[in-house]
Amino acid sequence: MTKLAGLSHVSRRFGDVTALDDVTLDIHAGSIVGLLGPNGAGKTTLLSLVQGLRRPTQGTVELFGGSPQNARNRLRLGSTPQATALPETLRVGEVLDFVGAHFENPVPVAEVLEEFGLTELARKQTGALSGGQKRRVSVALAFVGRPELVLLDEPTTGLDVDARRVLWEAIRRQHDAGATIVITSHYLEEIEALAERVVVLGGGRVLEDDTLGNVLARVSLRQVTLDSPQVDRIAGLPHVVGHEPASSGTTFYVQDSDALIVELVRTGIPFANLTVRGATLEEAFLTLTDTADERIEG
Numbered sequence: 655m656t657k658l659a660g661l662s663h664v665s666r667r668f669g670d671v672t673a674l675d676d677v678t679l680d681i682h683a684g685s686i687v688g689l690l691g692p693n694g695a696g697k698t699t700l701l702s703l704v705q706g707l708r709r710p711t712q713g714t715v716e717l718f719g720g721s722p723q724n725a726r727n728r729l730r731l732g733s734t735p736q737a738t739a740l741p742e743t744l745r746v747g748e749v750l751d752f753v754g755a756h757f758e759n760p761v762p763v764a765e766v767l768e769e770f771g772l773t774e775l776a777r778k779q780t781g782a783l784s785g786g787q788k789r790r791v792s793v794a795l796a797f798v799g800r801p802e803l804v805l806l807d808e809p810t811t812g813l814d815v816d817a818r819r820v821l822w823e824a825i826r827r828q829h830d831a832g833a834t835i836v837i838t839s840h841y842l843e844e845i846e847a848l849a850e851r852v853v854v855l856g857g858g859r860v861l862e863d864d865t866l867g868n869v870l871a872r873v874s875l876r877q878v879t880l881d882s883p884q885v886d887r888i889a890g891l892p893h894v895v896g897h898e899p900a901s902s903g904t905t906f907y908v909q910d911s912d913a914l915i916v917e918l919v920r921t922g923i924p925f926a927n928l929t930v931r932g933a934t935l936e937e938a939f940l941t942l943t944d945t946a947d948e949r950i951e952g
């Protein structure tokens with residue numbers, strides 16, 4: 655497997671804030687890596703180090719076998735700029751042309767427009783685009799230079815479901831054509847739709863780094879909601895990984911709901927109004943990262 659980028663024992667601090675804490679991670683050619691984590695987990699900081707926009711406080715970052723600060727290495731990398739960074743008075747086609755001119759062998763503008771469903775918008779000034787349209791232009795820009803590695807930071811935030819799916823299909827086609835992709839997202843369904851490997855960041859640390867299937871299996875929790883005067887005692891039982899107040903009673907996140915109920919009966923803890931349902935992946939993932947935060951803080 656060819657290593658395209660890597661972080662070795664990387665920490666990055668901003669004053670008192672530790673955005674990344676001893677992160678070691680390699681990105682190999684041919685994969686789509688999903689980078690997940692709650693707000694402030696360190697995802698954007700990690701991408702900015704790989705892009706050479708920031709330097710690590712400790713540890714080393716490598717891009718195509720060299721330094722991310724090396725301009726020749728950066729030419730082999732594509733990334734989404736912030737939507738607000740688009741020059742407002744230029745037309746969509748002109749922006750794609752302008753960015754393409756920085757690369758040796760750019761994709762023809764008409765082809766990029768077609769691939770990302772932007773043909774109709776080619777003559778529109780970017781300042782007149784909707785938020786979702788700007789996002790699509792930003793993602794298209796990442797692919798203009800035929801990059802080997804593409805970093806997509808929350809590419810579909812603010813898009814409706816249909817627009818999101820159109821972008822996912824384009825990203826998948828680009829991957830099939832040879833691009834290696836790192837994508838950050840708050841949307842688990844996005845990571846599920848695209849990623850083969852999942853890295854979960856929390857509090858600046860790598861909490862999980864595994865195949866999509868294995869990570870999903872680990873975060874597949876069930877929710878048991880009930881009324882009880884002894885919430886703390888239930889929270890301390892085996893299988894319970896988290897709990898929070900519900901509209902009626904308390905919801906406990908558990909790996910094995912049957913085992914919890916057996917345990918409730920065995921210990922004689924009083925309870926009423928019990929319901930069980932599968933946790934959504936979003937809920938399961940947040941519980942996983944919250945639990946890890948408590949572990950790190952505690």
Ligand SMILES: Nc1ncnc2c1ncn2[C@@H]1O[C@H](COP(=O)(O)OP(=O)(O)OP(=O)(O)O)[C@@H](O)[C@H]1O
Binds near residue numbers: 672691696699700
């Ligand atoms: N330039 C900066 N100056 C000070 N603190 C920063 C800076 N950039 C990031 N941080 C802090 O570092 C931590 C990680 O931020 P980062 O933006 O990498 O997280 P993230 O996972 O991308 O979050 P989000 O999902 O909200 O975009 C946060 O606590 C953030 O406040």
